[in-house]
Amino acid sequence: MSIYEQLLAKKANLAVIGLGYVGLPIALAFAKKLKVIGFDINAERIAMLKNHQDPSRELPPQAFENCDIEFTHHLEDLRKAQFFIVAVPTPIDEHCQPDLKPLLSASESVGKVLKKGDYVVFESTVYPGCTEEDCVPILEKYSNLKFCEDFKVGYSPERINPGDKEHTLENIVKVVSGCDEESLEQIAQVYELVVRVGVHRASSIKVAEAAKIIENTQRDLNIALMNELSIIFDKMQINTYEVLAAAGTKWNFLKFVPGLVGGHCIGVDPYYLTYKAKELGYTPAVILSGRAINDGMGAYIAKKIVQKIIQQGINPQEARVLILGVTFKENVSDIRNTKVVDIIKELQEFGLQAHAVDYMADEKEFFHEYGLQLQTKPQGKYDVIVVAVNHQNYLALQESDFLAWAKEKTLFVDIKGSFRKKIKQMNYWSL
Template sequence: MYQKLIGKESKLAVIGLGYVGLPIALGFAKKIKVIGFDINAERVAMMRKGIDPSNELTAEEFENSDIHFTDNIEDLKDANFFIVAVPTPVDQRKQPDLLLLQKASETVGKVIKKGDYVVYESTVYPGCTEEDCLPIIEKLSGLKMGVDFKLGYSPERINPGDKEHTFSNIIKVVSGCDKESLDVISKVYEIVVDAGTYHASSIKVAEACKIIENTQRDLNIALMNELSIIFDKMNINTFEVLEAAETKWNFLKFHPGLIGGHCIGIDPYYLTHKSEKLGYNSKVILAGRIINDEMPAYVAKKVIQHIIKNIHKVNGGKVLIMGVTFKENVSDVRNSKVAELIKELQAYSLSQIDVVDPYADAKEIEQEYHIHLSDKVGTDYDVVLVAVAHKEYKTLDQKYFKSIMNENALLMDLKGIYRKDHGQLNYWSL
């Protein structure tokens, strides 16, 4: 398989061309023949023009790539090595939503042939690849894993907005259904991953590896959020406390904040779901999730308390929200906790809530959350809440904020951007 791929006698297919799948597809397309498949024809049309719908990659990164973008399942029949990189969200009950993963598995089952390889990158609970995805492939194809085709799992580690830790320079954890598949899958990824590969002992170990990476971050941020709530009652700035604590060599550098997106705020639920199926109810993991999920309501309450104290009626309050994407310097708004914060504020019937963001797509925000993005910033706000640390916001100073706020207004700085330079402004941060 490896020799045929590097000799361009065989093709590699990536199924799902989102923030994970597209960089993978383009990375391989610099070295071998690639088929990039996505069910969204509009996105496929954009990528054919060298446009990344997720706004992560530049037009130059599409150049010199031997890739065929398609939404036609028939084109996948030309591939022999399949990488599945579709989203794995949770539903409204915080339960794993495997619909896209199941659909992708059905797609593979319809096109796979003897001798082919299938590797999943989508984040799942341990056992999902072999227990949920594999039966679909075998049923539709009539083929048997280990006999007719090989199966593997390699957890994605792509971090949106991060230009330093990219697909090619992050160590790739790989696993396979047997030793032969592990060796082949490792060699295929090493075509493009300069940092090399790490061989997990089993597919389940590789799945669990991915889950705990983000669960660990979620729990540490939950601790920071709880400390922030406690320190706020003591009138202590949390970021100043953390700066002092970080002078110790083994203190872990985490900070409070709204935890959204499609990884940290979602992955722990996949692990706790599997745990419950096995008869164990998580205590620590879910406790962290509760704290982080409650932060939008906590911040909204702080906004309302200031408005009641200063203008004595909630429905007269005027608020500006700066930043609505799930993290800084990206356009991705999936599972945005800022959107939840805005919904909390809307429930109080404030007279005006303006929302601005230099990265978010107004149409997408409207469709996803029914939130209107303002074209420009107004004046005379009672509260200005900087929710996301976009680089454009880091250059703003107290003179700017004074120009858009009324005399008793509050600057709420969730990321602590202005903690050292807010002058005489009424100021609050997590």
């Protein structure tokens, strides 16, 4: 029997390593069809999952129902699996270099339990070549098995979009690849069990890795262009969103907007590509320029706030700033690589008191990650109110709600331009 047939007959187990934003939805989707082992090194996370609680607050308890899944943090339990999906994070370090430690550690764990005939599929975002050049040697080392001969490897980049209830695993075309024709077909058939709209068979693992990288690099560059335009138009005293609304009437104008680019995808993935390019002797000028613009937007916004309040006769050393939202994007609890932190820290450098609130974010996690205290609610009156993240509760607010927190000359900063033409009684500024 093929690995696909064994899984379908429940004579083999599928294991998912890493149960975060990416791994958990995959594990639960497969668990409705197959026998699944959900593995994560975080024992506290495993305890929550056993109680049908998603630590990321993306999936409701009902998502765990009718699932044939065993959650565990014990490596020995992975010995029961024959098909492994690795979905651990691939962040960057403080020098914007790829941090492969979680991925290589996961590869070591899988290598220790790998058996002849097993399959390993990586979903973590990496630079082209990483799967075969970095991960496979570790699998071989710890398993004492031979790549392609004894075990097969594939790559299928994740396309999970946190907070998006429309573009889910089941209805986004899945790119799949394998180390040979046989593995490609087996991996494709396995994923077709849960991806309703089908899969795209890439010609090689490197092609699949590269496809994932450029998806987010393309978005990064387009947003960088919008951010640069917003800086230029601000100097011209033109509202960027009014310009985009006018330009957007052309049929082929791409509808991107300026904003903060954080998170674990768009703000990170391009650095994996630039790292590999530099290793090959090429400096990717356009991609790095886009990254520099987007990474600098938090500091730019903070400096504009300081300039604006000085113009209004407010002493920055005495100014109080309310920041609504600290997660990396709207309607998610994920604070990883959020660029709102750049605004807060830059304002503090100028001596302003910055009070941040966010009903979606975890206070302890935020403090642990950034050393910054979240307020439970606004306290008193503020010289500046910043809508930094467009959570649905914030978008539902009216100007009268904001005025309750405002002083006589309060500056209203609307990063995404969502309150344009709605703010009449405060000084208004947006990107």
